[in-house]
Amino acid sequence: MDIHLDKNTACPAVIHPRWLRACHWINAAAIVLMTLSGWRIYNASPLFDFYFPSEVTLGGWLGGALQWHFAAMWIFAANGVFYLTMNIVTGRFAKKFLPLTLRGIQQDAINALKGKLAHADLRHYNNVQRAAYLFVMVDCLLLVLSGLVLWKSVQFGLLRELLGGYEAARFIHFYAMTALMGFVVVHLVMVALVPKTFIAMLRGR
Numbered sequence: 001m002d003i004h005l006d007k008n009t010a011c012p013a014v015i016h017p018r019w020l021r022a023c024h025w026i027n028a029a030a031i032v033l034m035t036l037s038g039w040r041i042y043n044a045s046p047l048f049d050f051y052f053p054s055e056v057t058l059g060g061w062l063g064g065a066l067q068w069h070f071a072a073m074w075i076f077a078a079n080g081v082f083y084l085t086m087n088i089v090t091g092r093f094a095k096k097f098l099p100l101t102l103r104g105i106q107q108d109a110i111n112a113l114k115g116k117l118a119h120a121d122l123r124h125y126n127n128v129q130r131a132a133y134l135f136v137m138v139d140c141l142l143l144v145l146s147g148l149v150l151w152k153s154v155q156f157g158l159l160r161e162l163l164g165g166y167e168a169a170r171f172i173h174f175y176a177m178t179a180l181m182g183f184v185v186v187h188l189v190m191v192a193l194v195p196k197t198f199i200a201m202l203r204g205r
Helices: 018-044 062-089 092-097 102-113 127-151 157-162 166-193 196-203
Strands: none
Touching: 018 062, 018 166, 018 196, 062 092, 062 127, 092 127, 102 127, 127 157, 127 166, 166 196
């Protein structure tokens, strides 16, 4: 849980607890591994008329890429379950991501475009941030579910049908990955604009 600044001490408040920082960096590593190996897997049976350059893929060949992808997948999934559980148990989920309103998102988006969105207190998320983080949580869940269908289509037959079939699951997985990459790009841009967010994720303050 977040620890606020004590009036009787000069110690700054903890913005991100240790468990959150650990989840963040484990997730970042897992995403990099899954993305690069996933591009190699995609090249073996592309959905569209393009390929990813082999220099930016991981695994060297399809079998190697699958091994990297599955290994990172378990880390990604386990880390995600732990992250969500800790957010709910500590009450952080409701505190950080709720309430969320469409009007609030629109207003904060307008303020951001005008350069009037404040970033002084990193302990609080604005409505755009809340919407973005909730979106990426749902997107990651979709990545895992569609990935399970691609991994064990027969064993997860019901899930396969719910997603529209094996081929539909491939497209869902690709689009979910693309959405995640879009989030990562925006996230990195925002970190570059507000560097203290990077320090906070390293040190907690």
